[in-house]
Amino acid sequence: MNEPFEEKVLTEKFSKTTEEIPDERWYWIYFSVVITNSILLMLFWLFSRYFSG
Amino acid sequence: MKTLDWVVVVAYLAYVIWDGIRLTKKSESAEGYFLANRSLPWWAVGLSVMATQLSAITLVGTTGQAYDDGMRFLQFYYGLPLAMIILCVTVVPFFYRAKVYTAYEYLERRFDAKTRSLTSFFFLLSRGLSLGVVIAAPSVVLSIVLGWNEVLTIFVIGLSTTIYTMFGGVQAVTWTDVKQMFVIFFGLGVCLFIIVSNFPENFSVTDGLFLAGAVGKLETFDWRFDLTSKYTFWSGTFAALFLFLSYFGCDQSQVQRFLTAKSVSEGRISLLMSAFLKIPMQFFILLIGIMVFVFYQFQTPPAIFNSVEEAKVAQLQEYQGFLQKYQIAHQKREEAAISYIENRSEETKQDYIQAQKEFTQVRQEIIGFVKKVTGDEKFNDVNYVFPRFVIENMPNGVIGLIIAAIFAAAMSTISSELNALSTATTMDFYRRYFAKNAADRNYLIFGRFATLFWGIFACIVATYSTRLGSLIEVVNKFGSYFYGSILGVFILAIGFKRATANGAFFGIITGVASVYIASSYSSIEFLWFNVLGCFVTVVVGYLISLFSFRK
Numbered sequence: 077m078n079e080p081f082e083e084k085v086l087t088e089k090f091s092k093t094t095e096e097i098p099d100e101r102w103y104w105i106y107f108s109v110v111i112t113n114s115i116l117l118m119l120f121w122l123f124s125r126y127f128s129g
Numbered sequence: 130m131k132t133l134d135w136v137v138v139v140a141y142l143a144y145v146i147w148d149g150i151r152l153t154k155k156s157e158s159a160e161g162y163f164l165a166n167r168s169l170p171w172w173a174v175g176l177s178v179m180a181t182q183l184s185a186i187t188l189v190g191t192t193g194q195a196y197d198d199g200m201r202f203l204q205f206y207y208g209l210p211l212a213m214i215i216l217c218v219t220v221v222p223f224f225y226r227a228k229v230y231t232a233y234e235y236l237e238r239r240f241d242a243k244t245r246s247l248t249s250f251f252f253l254l255s256r257g258l259s260l261g262v263v264i265a266a267p268s269v270v271l272s273i274v275l276g277w278n279e280v281l282t283i284f285v286i287g288l289s290t291t292i293y294t295m296f297g298g299v300q301a302v303t304w305t306d307v308k309q310m311f312v313i314f315f316g317l318g319v320c321l322f323i324i325v326s327n328f329p330e331n332f333s334v335t336d337g338l339f340l341a342g343a344v345g346k347l348e349t350f351d352w353r354f355d356l357t358s359k360y361t362f363w364s365g366t367f368a369a370l371f372l373f374l375s376y377f378g379c380d381q382s383q384v385q386r387f388l389t390a391k392s393v394s395e396g397r398i399s400l401l402m403s404a405f406l407k408i409p410m411q412f413f414i415l416l417i418g419i420m421v422f423v424f425y426q427f428q429t430p431p432a433i434f435n436s437v438e439e440a441k442v443a444q445l446q447e448y449q450g451f452l453q454k455y456q457i458a459h460q461k462r463e464e465a466a467i468s469y470i471e472n473r474s475e476e477t478k479q480d481y482i483q484a485q486k487e488f489t490q491v492r493q494e495i496i497g498f499v500k501k502v503t504g505d506e507k508f509n510d511v512n513y514v515f516p517r518f519v520i521e522n523m524p525n526g527v528i529g530l531i532i533a534a535i536f537a538a539a540m541s542t543i544s545s546e547l548n549a550l551s552t553a554t555t556m557d558f559y560r561r562y563f564a565k566n567a568a569d570r571n572y573l574i575f576g577r578f579a580t581l582f583w584g585i586f587a588c589i590v591a592t593y594s595t596r597l598g599s600l601i602e603v604v605n606k607f608g609s610y611f612y613g614s615i616l617g618v619f620i621l622a623i624g625f626k627r628a629t630a631n632g633a634f635f636g637i638i639t640g641v642a643s644v645y646i647a648s649s650y651s652s653i654e655f656l657w658f659n660v661l662g663c664f665v666t667v668v669v670g671y672l673i674s675l676f677s678f679r680k
Contacts, residue, residue, distance in 0.1 A: 097394045106214045109404045113210040116408055120203070120349040127342030129478055 130520075130528055137529030138536070141312065142289065145540060148308065149293025149301035159572040162298035163230055163552045164389050171395035173307050175402030177545065178377075178386045179410070180306035182403070183313065185267040185539035187414065193434075193514035195418025196425075199346035201360045203415055205656075206408050208370030213404035216378045217397040219623060224384060225393045230556040232384040232619070239622045240630035242561065247637060248615055249557035252381055253550060255611040257583060260546045261590025267539040268591065270516040270532070273436055283591040286536070290543040291584025294551075295577050299389055302544040309537035316534025317417060319527055320519070324420045327522065329427050336470045337423035343469065343478050344485045346419055357652045364656045371659035372609065375616035377403075382549035421518050426466045429459045431521075432495045434513035442502050451495045458488040543587070551579040609655045610648070613662025614640030620663065621670045629674040636670020 097105075130138075156162040194202050220232075229235050233252065237245035268282040277285075293301050325334055341347050351361040358364070377383045377400065387396035432455045433439040442448045465484035469477040500508045519531050555576045564571055618637045621628040643665040644658045653661075 096392060097397075102217070102397070105401065106217070109210050109214055109401060112405060113408060117207065117349075120412070124200075124342065124347040124349050127338045127347050128345065129339065129343060129473065 130532075131525045133526045134529030134532065137526060138532050141533035141536060145305055145309070145537075146289060146293050149297040149305050149544075152297040152300040152304060155300045156296075156298035157573070159555075159569050159576070161300070162573050162576055163385070163548075163556070165299045165303065167389060168391060169303055169389045169395075171390060171398040172402070173303055174386050174390045174395065174399035176310045177303045177306040177541075178383060178399055179403055179406065180310045180313075180538075180541035181382060181386065181545035182376075182407075182542070183310075183410070183538055184263050184542035185270070185535050186263060187411075188313070188317075188535055188538050189266050189270060189512050189515055191411070191414050192418035192421065193511035195346070195415040196422045196514045197511050199341070199344075200349050200412070200415045200419065201351060203349045203408070203411055204351065204360045204362055204365035205369055206411050207362065207365040208367065209373050209407050210404040211366075212370050212373035212377060213400045215374060217400055220378045220384075220619070221387055221396045221400065222393045223623065224388060225390070225396055229388070231381050231553050232379055233381070233553065233557050236618065236622060236633070237561075240628075240633045244618065244630055244633045244637070245557060246561070247634060248618055249381075249553050251611045251615060251637070251641070253553055256380070256382060256546055256550055257586055258590055260543065260550070260583070260587035261592075262594045263539065263542050263546065264587055265591040265594045266512065267535050269512055270535055273513065273516055273520070280592050284588050286539060287543065287584055287588035287591065290540045291547060291581060294544040294547045295580040295584070298576070299385065299548050302548045303386075303389060305544065306541045309541040312537040313534045313541075316530045316537075317414065320523065320531055321413075321417050321420060323523060323527060324417070324424050327424060332427075332470065334420075337420065337426075339473065340423055340426060340466055340469065340481070341419045343481055346422060356657055357654055359654050359656075364654060368654075368656035368660050371616060371663050372612055372656060375612035375659060375663075379615045379619045380549075380612070381553050382546045385549050385552060386545070418515070421515065424518070424522070426463060429456060431517060432492065433499060434510040434517045435508075436513075436517065438499055438503060438505075438508065438510070442499055445502065448495075448498065451491070451498060455488075455491050455495060458484070458491045462488045547580050547583050547587075550583040551576050554579040554583070609658040609662075610644055611641060611662070613644060613659035613664075614666045616659070617663040617666025617670065620667050621674070625667075625671055625674070627674055628670060629677050631677050632670040632672075632674030635673050636666040636668075639669040640666030 155165075158166075160166055191202060224232060224235060227235050227238070231249065233245045233249040236248055264283055264287045267286055268279055271277055271282045271286070272279040293305065297305075328334075328337065338347065351358070352363075353361050354363050355361060356364075387399055390396035390399055431439065432452060433442075462481070462484040465477070465481040469481040471477075496508065496510070500506055516535075519528055523531060555572055559575050559579075560567070560572060564575075614637045617640050618633050621633050621636060640662040644662045647653055647658060647661055648655070
């Protein structure tokens with residue numbers, strides 16, 4: 077119970093699924109989430125500045 | 130409500146229940162009932178994730194909050210996209226490949242049975258209680274609209290959802306969630322269109338936004354770092370990040386959504402749908418509350434939106450005096466609003482801000498008076514703003530549509546949570562302790578009864594939760610007692626190789642205790658409890674692990 081956690085054991089035990097998107101494409105997807113939301117927040121800030129006169 | 134409204138509401142209810150029950154035949158095994166045989170497409174799972182989070186509380190409470198407090202609440206969601214990315218990188222592939230039914234099942238593989246059971250128990254407790262609040266919100270609406278007994282309303286809405294969830298399992302939950310999302314946004318779209326069409330002649334949406342902006346209702350950033358302030362940029366980005374990590378990554382009601390996806394990639398994309406759409410969606414809902422505020426610049430809003438409480442004081446002479454004062458304050462505000470729109474100068478703006486201040490002050494006096502007369506110190510009519518507005522200002526048919534949308538929002542959340550509660554009860558307790566190697570059908574039947582049990586339990590909790598202030602905050606407060614600590618134990622499990630079972634077990638107990646102490650003896654806002662609970666669980670859990678590991 078007190079032994080260090082062996083991630084390898086679990087990883088080998090669990091089956092991997094097919095039809096996965098490759099890792100390098102995920103980095104771009106995550107990056108696009110960050111960029112889109114940053115632009116969105118900036119637009120909200122401009123929106124409130126503009127209408128509060 | 131007229132006949133046409135009734136037809137819309139009854140048709141919606143009948144369709145949803147029928148649609149849910151007809152999926153029973155796809156749920157004839159435990160894996161089909163609890164995980165849809167891991168066969169669902171990303172867009173259906175993604176919509177289900179969003180529908181589960183978008184409860185009737187979001188519609189009723191958030192629009193009311195926007196009317197009362199403006200768009201500051203939007204900040205609450207700023208940490209969500211980042212949380213989704215972190216979860217896609219970490220827990221989604223981990224849980225999916227582990228082939229677990231519940232997130233807590235993994236904790237037994239990593240630690241031991243007692244850690245799994247304790248974490249699952251905390252989930253059942255917090256989710257069971259918050260489900261009561263989720264059922265209470267639309268019941269509040271119906272008790273006003275139909276004059277029904279509130280308790281009866283709670284049982285009608287709670288049990289009708291329980292029926293189709295009980296038979297159709299997660300298949301019914303997901304596919305009804307998809308349809309319910311369309312009902313919700315169609316209803317809200319029509320509502321927004323009608324509000325704007327009812328603005329006075331020569332008054333545009335832009336004019337309305339200038340009015341709301343002048344009195345600070347459009348503020349979406351509060352940069353103050355104040356632990357006692359509810360919604361600031363920091364609490365929304367940092368403290369709420371912990372809440373979302375826990376809610377979407379460790380809470381069975383959300384974990385179960387992506388476990389039903391076809392593959393890890395589809396599970397990830399389903400979560401990223403929220404990362405892209407949640408903030409604009411919440412902005413849209415808050416905007417409806419803002420438009421209600423603008424609408425009431427030119428028509429006297431009810432002094433008290435809760436018509437039941439209003440009736441208790443309506444005949445009192447003192448209240449009549451308040452109403453006259455209220456009417457005068459409204460007229461003054463209307464005139465100031467018109468002047469500001471006709472001539473947008475600093476002077477007219479300051480006049481309008483002053484008139485709005487005076488108007489708000491009179492309303493606060495009236496609320497104080499109602500509190501004094503009724504003896505209800507927690508009286509708060511934020512949740513009644515939107516339903517009262519709909520009933521008094523929307524045309525026939527549209528009232529029914531919006532009531533159906535509120536029903537849809539409630540049912541989509543209730544069904545997912547019931548299904549998750551049932552899964553955790555069946556897999557983490559029944560199968561683990563009482564029927565380890567029973568026939569598949571055994572778990573299926575138990576799961577159905579567990580759904581029924583939790584449906585009744587939540588209805589009973591709902592009857593007590595309608596008096597607890599703004600409902601959306603009550604739900605989040607319930608969660609915040611446990612969310613941080615549950616997240617902490619998963620961080621220990623996945624991130625710390627030396628973490629042991631005893632460390633995790635005592636870490637989570639200390640985490641929950643620290644949140645309880647903080648909430649009792651400090652004025653820290655509830656979102657920060659997530660950070661505290663997580664931090665204490667990880668630190669205490671890791672230290673105990675190091676000590677017990679050496680031993």
